Amino acid sequence: MVSKEMYELGAKRSVIRELFEYGKQQAAVVGKENVFDFSLGNPTVPAPECVKDAILELLASSRSEEIHGYTSAQGDLEIRRGLADYMSNTFNCQLKAENFYMTCGAAASLSITLRALTESPQDEFIIIAPYFPEYQIFIRCAGAKVVVIPADTEKFQIQMSLLEKAITPNTKGIIINSPNNPSGVVYSEKTLKALADLLKKKSTEYQKPLYLISDEPYREIVYDNLQIPYVPAYYENTIICYSYSKSLSLPGERIGYILVADSVENAKDIYTAICGAGRSLGYVCAPSMFQKIVLKCLGKTSDIELYDANRKLLYNGLSKMGYQCVNPDGAFYLFVKSPEENAVNFSENAKKFNLLIVPGDDFGCPGYVRISYCVDPAMIKRSLDAFQKLINLYN
């Protein structure tokens, strides 16, 4: 009596969520301090002070109706203007308010964009392993097909030859996510240039634009002073899907945006279809108060140094023990090669030492595990002994 597809989606708990729930049960048995939960990507570094300050300032200075009233569907004009100025200055480009559509976070940004672009059930979107598992769901919800490019397990960039073969006349777009969840890798300039060249070549060959959807919730979470490239500077037909969940540690507040620059082919039609898709999916407007908060916090981030300390602690600690870790440039995930081929088994073995780590299978990358280090550093320190015992099983 209900949608079979929706029922199955609701019934199937994600592996990550299963592990998290297991951790809570196990904590009751062995004590919370003895469970090392690296399962979730829930920021533990607090939001920067500007968030609290902005809320207090807003409550003190504005009327209730101004704070909590509907904004226009695409977002408050003043906020989009501020965002356009900030982004234009930061990335040395020419953006205006009309290029931005405020959303309820990255999942909404992606869902709306995919629905706006999908014309027919034959349309294909390409995702590159390892990828965020919900991409599959959002693409199917939009009524299109998912095409997966296997992971480049050498450098976790993109296997261009495989991507080239996968692009067909049905290809509508490609989703990239850099800094990447789950690998922690940032696509190099070389990768972006090669990707742009390939997409331009294929666009010409098929005489249609191929849209690059750049999912950038981790854009500001990079280490070692790495400069994050502005993807549209490499490839014009780029649509950016952004969220403040990670950069401002506001994952529950559901606030982000879609950016369609004028230089995107059919930019106006896409933006109009985005307005339609947002309406169709029931999104009315992005949360009004947090639209105003992010305007007041432009350019600010949570304290990324704390994640960096965790990163070093874990990467160095595990590498010394003999784990093969993918070098993490950004986000807050360490991607580690499983010492046995079956990462699901490995993750099960890890549970024996109360280590909760996520097998890469659901990310389209079997043989690896994801370790989220947006956690208390004290827990990482306590966990190292358990990681040592775990790898001893394989030595």
Added chain:
Amino acid sequence: MVSKEMYELGAKRSVIRELFEYGKQQAAVVGKENVFDFSLGNPTVPAPECVKDAILELLASSRSEEIHGYTSAQGDLEIRRGLADYMSNTFNCQLKAENFYMTCGAAASLSITLRALTESPQDEFIIIAPYFPEYQIFIRCAGAKVVVIPADTEKFQIQMSLLEKAITPNTKGIIINSPNNPSGVVYSEKTLKALADLLKKKSTEYQKPLYLISDEPYREIVYDNLQIPYVPAYYENTIICYSYSKSLSLPGERIGYILVADSVENAKDIYTAICGAGRSLGYVCAPSMFQKIVLKCLGKTSDIELYDANRKLLYNGLSKMGYQCVNPDGAFYLFVKSPEENAVNFSENAKKFNLLIVPGDDFGCPGYVRISYCVDPAMIKRSLDAFQKLINLYN
């Protein structure tokens, strides 16, 4: 290169939005105080003090990660428990946390519910004129068909004989909205009993449950001490879609819930499919801070007396001039019979006097206009002369 359906949806501004934009232009010409904008349903009464107090208390007492972190997809457990207790006490029923799914407002509640219930493109949802225009969009987005029951223009209840004929083996559910936008009418106990009897009869006849989707954003906005009936008490297979947009004047914050009581047939499957549909549409979780705020404001509302004063001012004023007004029991809309058959013409004539009122055509009820009285009372007073001049055209 984009979805035709989404493009058209994004390109077609609603009549209401057109009027609102016209009003802003006209204000620049004749002065803001001389434009009488009754187009939007945007609450003007501020949120109750408890909202601000709750935000301040939360900021003072809780850690950033607790306030702004992800909640579970169905909403924070503590909040759903509080809501279940409050609703059980208020409506003398037995509800628990597991019956509630927190959403980003009424549009999300409806979109998610419709998608969860729709099994095949043959499925039909019935809506009863006058209806909120977005129902059509949400039903089509879910992949189902819309069936419209014409308005009962005598009492603005439900024409049961027409509804009976419209129910087929393909009928999946019926959406009701009481207090109603745009009529302002509340369905009587007699209507609800007759509706329940009909749905039970038809459920038996077709040997399948017919779900009643009760869209209740105006539930608390009723006048003359009217008691709003609890719809599931009349018909068990009722799913409530709620929003705090109007009751707490928080329309921009996008916070509401879906309630599926255990007594609903297949309740558990429906709830599971709702979880799947929320995930599929990109909703992750309802805004976390406002989940906590509404818990602290249970049972509170904005000052409805202010709307009541507006209601009386407008209803009495217009009735005296000879306008035929539908008696408004709730919400903040006055539905008025157009003195000429064509309400679009009438609305155009109204613009000559800078009166912005919405023709009923998009609500499925031609021949009427909607006047939103969630406005400044001073504007209503200033507008009465213009209403008089308008009706003089027809005398």
